[in-house]
Amino acid sequence: MRLIWWVYSHSNTKKNLYINQSQCNAWLTHKKWKSLNFTTTRTTTLFLKLEDFLWRKNVSQQPLPYGIKGCGMLIFLVYFTFLVLHNVSNFTLTDQVGLECRRCVVVGNGFSIKNTSLGSIIDKYDVVIRLNDAPVRGYEEDVGKKTTLRIFYPESASSNPRLHNEEDTLMVLVPFKSEDLRWLKEILYDEKRNSEGFWKPPPLIWLGDRGKVRVLDPHFMHQTANKLLQFPLNNFHPTTGILAVFVALNYCDVVHLAGFGYPANSAQHQPIHYYGHYTMKSMQNSSHDISKEAQALKMLEDSGIITNLHPHL
Template structure:
C-alpha cells in the first residue's frame, strides 16, 4: 500500500493533533507523483514540459547546465533508464553515530531497497549497517575512489549535482578527460573506479521539493540570510517517501549541538564541532523527520536522539 493510499485511508482527525494532520496533508498532497522521473533524461532538453524554476540554478534547476548534461546523457544511454520502486519496502541508512552497536545489519539486508549516503563504509561495520546497497546518493566530494569496496556490483550511484562543477567532474571522469580540481573547496577524487552504466544524475526537482515541502525554505532566499541546502540524507528520505510503500530509517539523528565532542558518524573521527559551520539546517531537518515519524509516515529502526 502506497504512502498516498495509506494517508487517504486514515481517520487523521481522530488519531493526530490538527497541526500534524495539516503537515501530512501538505506533504502528501504536494508530493511528487510516482510517474515523475527520478533521473535526468535526454528528453529534458527537448520537451517543453520541462520548466526550470524561475531564477534557480543548481541544485534546484538545470538552468545554464544543459550542454554539460546533454553530453553526459547522450554519451551514456543508461541515464535514460528510470528506476521503478513500486511496491517496495525501503530503508534509508544514514551515517549517524546512533546506528553504532545496534546489530541491525541482518534486518537492513532484508529490505527490497537499501539507500545509503555519500562515502559511508560497509566493510568492518556489517553487523550494524548490513552490506546490501541498492542506491548510493552522493556528490563529488563524497565519492569514494573505489565504489566497489563498499557497494554491490549492481548498486546505482546517484549523483546529486549541487553546482555546475559537479557535472564537469562527472564528465571528466566518464570521458577520462583532464581533471580540474581548483574550483572545489574540498577536491574530489581524481580516480573513480565506477561502472558508468550504473551512474545516474538525480533530477534537481527533487532537491527543490525537499527544501520546499519538507523544510519550507523560501525561494529565492531572503536577502542577507545565509542559504541552507537540504542534506543528502533528507533528500534520500524525500525520494523514498515518494517512491516506496514502506519507509524506515536507520542511522539518523544528531546529538545536541552543545556536546561538541560527541561523534557524528558511526565511522571516522568527526564530532559535532565540525557542524558549527554546517551549510545545513539540521535542527529544522530533525523537526521535519520527527513530525513524519509521529504521524506514521516513516519509522525508525532504533532509538534516536
C-alpha cells in the same frame, strides 16, 4: 503474507513491526503524505532525462542545486553521448518496478546506528539507500551490506565505490553546482580532471562502474527545501540524508530509517558518524540547517509517514 521484523522501539525495548500486503496495496504512506499537501506519484522518475532540457515546454528557471538552468550542454554531454556509447538506457530501478509493495530503508551515517545489530534487518528491504562514502565493510553487523542506491556528490565520493557497494548498485549523483556535472563528465570520458570550484578536492580517479551512474533530478532537492523544510532557497541546502528520505517517500510504499539524528549542539566532541572521527564541532560552519531537518523528520515520524528502526538522538 505478513512479514514480521523485530526492531527497536523508542523506549529501547523490542516490538513487532508488521508490514502487510493490504497496507502496501492501499499505499497508506502516500495517503498520509497527501494529507500534508504534498503531491507525489509512485511512478515519479528519479533521474534526469534528455527531455528535461531538449523539448520540455516549461524548463526549470532555477540553477543548481534546485533546477537545471544553465546546465543544458553539460547534461547533454553527460547523458546523450554517454548513453549512446555505453548503451545505458534504464532510468528506473528495474528490479523494483513490478513490486506491489516497495519497502525501502534509508541508512543514515549517524553514530546512533552503532551497536544496534540492525544489519540483517536492513538487508531484507527491497531498496536500501545509502549516503555519500559511508563504509559497509567492517560494519555489516550494524548497517548491513545491501545497497540499491548510493546518493553522493563529488566531494563525498569514494575513489573506489566497488569496495562498499554491490555490482548492481546505482550511484546517484546529486549536482549542487555546475562543477559537479563537469566532474562527472571528466570521469565518464576519462578527461583531464579539474579540481577547481570544490570545497574539498573530489577523487581524481574514480573506479566505479560508469554504466551505473545516474544524476538525480534537481526537482527533488527543490521540493525537499521548499516543501518539506520550508526554508528560502539558497540560504541553506538540504543534507543528502533528508534528500534521500524525500526521494524514498516519492518512490516507496513503506519508508523506514536507520542511523539518523545528530547529537545536541552542546556535545561538540560527540562523534556524528558510525565511522571516522568527525564530531559536532565540524558542523559549526555547515551550510545545512540540521535543527530544521530534525523537526521535519520528527513531524514525519509523528505522522506515521516514516518509522525509525532504533532509538535515535
